[in-house]
Amino acid sequence: SGKESEPPAYVAFEGHQESVQSAEFTADGKMLISASHDNTVKLWDIETNKALKTFRGHDSWVQAAMILNDGKWILSASHDAQLKLWNIANYAEIRTLKGRVLAQHVDAILDVSFSSDGKQLVTASRDKTAISWDVSTGKPNKEFTEGHAFLASSAVFLPDGKRLATAAVDNSVRIWDIQTGTEHKRFEHTGRSAAIDVSFDSKLLVTGSDEKTVRIWDxxxxxxxxELAGHxxxxxxVAISPDKKxxxxGDARGHCMLWDRETGKLLHKLTGHTRRITAIAFLPDGKTVLSASGDNTVGSWDVASGKENQDQILKHPDAILSMAVFDQGKQAATSCADGLVRIWDxxxxxxxxxxxxxxxxxxxVSVSQDNKRLLTANVQQRVIQLWALETGAELRIPGENGQLKPFLDFRAKGGMLWTAIFSPYHNSILTVGGRDARLxxxxxxxxxxxxxxxxxxxSAAFSPDGKWLVTGSWDNSAKIWNTQTGQAEKKLEQKHNGYVNTVRYSPDGKRILTSSDDGTSKIWDATSGDxxxxxxxxxxxxxxxxxxxxGSQIVTASNDKTLVMWDAKAGKKLKTFTGHEWPIREVAYSHNGKRLISGSEDNTAIIWEIDTGKKTVLAGHTAPVASVVFSPDDSRAFTASDDGTAKLWDTDSGKEILTLSSHAQGVTSVDFSPNGRxxxxxxxxxxxxxxxxxDWKNKAPQVVQLNR
Structure with a gap:
């Protein structure tokens, strides 16, 4: 006809001061509700385009608002971690449903999981810790963490052959079980100098502090x-004599002191050095002390008199960096700032x-127990070298290309290097640097x-009896913790070659399941760690x-967009589920074992009927679905997404029921307590x-029906 069509008519509802995040009509189409980043919810008259009421009370952005119960209520969700119920008839706030915020982590929470009795919740975090919480009070119970925060720089093996001690600039000393690799005990406020020694009976720890004191610990x-004060x-x-007397x-100014260990009395000031003491050691007979210094000398001191043995001073051309006494006190090895290592009679x-x-x-420098090999740690080149003491020749090992190379090259392995020592009881070498020690x-x-x-x-999960907690880490390992003591009891490591993404106990608590970026899922004996x-x-x-x-089957979810069901005993594939268009982030079983739910990077979750393969797609998120879980009665499911929301769904119809929008960033995990409360x-x-x-059940029964 040649006549231009008229532009579509539209109506503007103006009144919010910030962006509008959601809008929804009432069932009769006469009113509209809107949620805004101006912290308010507004109810609008469609005919007049005017705001009938502004609902104020949230302390932060309102992310969503919806009509409940035949148009009688409005439910709003805000970044202030609150849900509010409003009565439309009288425009009054009925009740605030405030989620209890558990805020102690300093980085993203990646997993949440309830204990089987519902009394505890564990959170796993990017900040490298897991924390258990009392659900009734919202207070933390235990923080599951071990190891130094930074700059471990020295170590010593305990003479019992079962443990070792590491000291770090983080003001702590940690005692480790050599067999399990777990932290046995920690000593805080030990000082930042990281000077340590252990008595011959493994009962006493001596530490040197930047606070100018020497401390003796049980x-x-x-x-x-x-606490010995005088520096x-x-x-x-620091050093302790073989008889513990x-x-x-030694200190940074070159002063050395000899103390009565039991009384704490200062016996002698060992005067002679003019620069920092870098090492100090008793000879095996306990009658002589050697001190290495930045003044280019190793001093020799008579314990009884405190006098220096002038004819036994070991003179160097430059500052002495380290010292090791060996061969029953007959020899010593020193490293010097001139780059040389010297062996002394x-x-x-x-x-x-x-x-x-x-x-x-x-x-x-360190010498093997048989006095045949010398170990040197080069902190600048980050190289560990082994030497034959008899000939002075370097003992190299074959590299990947067949060529000989230094014993350990941290430039290739990555990581810091500060100290290396021989183990006196094992065919091993301990290196210290960064946040860790390695054998x-x-x-x-x-x-x-x-x-x-x-x-x-x-990831983190409680054992069925609540006595143990397993954590999985992006360091390719898992750890089993005692929930009462907070101590790690066992490590599950050196089997995965990629991030450990999930950890789960079997229903009987006898096995642990780990999944990894290395393309494997592994089943471990929960007791032995095998x-x-x-x-x-x-x-x-x-x-x-x-x-x-x-416990008879296992289902895995992977980046290849599939779910795979396995026989948990035989390890055979039973079934494969396909349907997602992007990698799958998480999978969960229904409690009756008849369904699965999966969350994917395609922004959807799918509920699967295991027997028939029937799929119910849950679509509504605007970003990847990171976590999924069924309610205890399987009638509902929650999904958590990178879009910052968690959504509740009816598992039969696949309809969305409720959205929680209180987090400021992506929601990484969601879990129901066992009783659904x-x-x-x-x-x-x-x-x-x-x-x-x-609260949701009482106030909006048709919206959330978690407990039948």
Whole structure:
């Protein structure tokens, strides 16, 4: 006809001061509700375009608002962690449903999980910790963490052969179980100088402090027994005599002191050095103390008189960086700032051999128990070298290309290096640096054990009896913790070659399931920590794995967009579920074992009928679905998404029922308590929120029916 069509008519509802996040018509179409970042909800008259009422009361952005119960109520959700119910008839706020915010983590929460009795909740975080919470009070019970916060710089093996101690600039000393690799005890406020020694009976720990004191601790009880004051600068080196009668200490100004260990009395000031004391040691007979200094000398002191043995001074051309006494006190090895390592005959005070490592400062020297090998740690080149003491020749090992190489090269392995020592009781070498210590086979240079904190804690789960907690980390390991003591009891490591994404106990508590980016899911004996089975899925990342309610099956979810069901005993594939268009983040079983729910990066969740394969797609999120869970009666399901919301769904119809929008960032995890009274959400904002579902049931029964 040639006549231009008229532009579509529209009506503007103006009144909000900030962006509008959601809008919804009432059932009769006469009114509209809107939620805004101006912290308000408005009710509008469609005919007049005017706001009938503004609902004020939220303390932060209102993300969503919806009509409930045949148009009688409005439910609003805000970033202030509150749900509010409003009566439309009289425009009054009926009730505030405030989620209890659990805020102690300093980085994103990646997983939340209730204990089987519903009394505890655990949160796993990117801040490398897991925290258990009392659900009734919202207060933290235990923080599950171990290892140094930063800069571990020294270590010593306990003479019992079962433990070792590490000291760090983080003002702590940690005692580790060598066999399990777990932290046995920690001593706080030990000073930042990281100077330590242990008595021959493994009962006493001596530490030197930047607070100018020497502290003596009971290793068994952790009690501080004595504090020895007298230094006027940082205590940089400490030692305890073989008979435990004396302690020797040196400081940053070059002063050395000899103490009565039991009374704490200062016996002698060992005067002679003019610069920092870098090492101090008793000879095995307990009658002589050697002190190494930045003034280019090693001093020798008579314990009884405190006088220096002038004819036994070991003179160097430059500052001494480290010292090791060996061969029953007959020899010593020193590293010097001139780059050389010298072997000394302590009887003649003469050099018997000189060794020249690679360029750089040798920060530590150590000699093997058989007195045949020397170990040097070059902190500048980050290289560990082994030497034959008899010939002075370097003992190299074959590299990947067949060429010989230094014993350990941290430039290739990554990580810091500060100290290396031989183990006196194992065929191994301990290296210290960064946040950890690592034990290596002294022949093959393969890592035997690591003593370090978790990396990012991605997942956590309670055992069925609540006595144990398992955590999985992006450091490729899992740890089993005692929930009463908060101590790690066992490590599950060196089996995965990628991030551990999920950890779960079997229903009977006898097995632990881990899934990893290395394309495997592994089943472990929960008591021994031994691996029982590995479920292989090459060329993909396994993001989630879960036992069936009866423990007979396992379902894994992976980046290849599939769910795979396995026989938990035989390890055979039983069934594959396909339907997602993007990688799957998480999978969960229904409590009756008949359904699965999966969340995907395609922004959807799918409920699967296991027997028939029927799919119900839950569509509504605007970003990847990170977590999924069924309600205890299986009639509802919650999904958590990177879009900052958690949504409640009817599992039969697939209809969305409720949206929680209180987190400031993506919601990473959601879980129901066993009785359905609580829902917990965890977020990238570092907070977990506990929601009381009974409030939703009482106030909006047709919206949330969690308990039948």
């Amino acid at each position: 290793i068994t009880t952790g009690e501080l027994l004595k 006027h600068s940082e205590v940089s080196a 004396y302690c020797a200490s 302590l009887g003649t005070s003469k050099v018997t051999r000189t060794i020249e490592p690679v360029n750089g400062l040798i920060n530590s 290596w086979n002294d022949v093959t240079a393969r890592q035997v054990m690591a003593f370090h904190p978790h990396g990012v804690v991605a 691996i029982q089975m590995s479920l292989e899925q090459p060329n993909t990342h396994v993001k989630s794995a879960i036992f069936s309610p009866d 609580f829902v917990a959400t965890g977020s990238q904002d570092g907070q977990a929120i506990l929601w009381l579902t009974v």
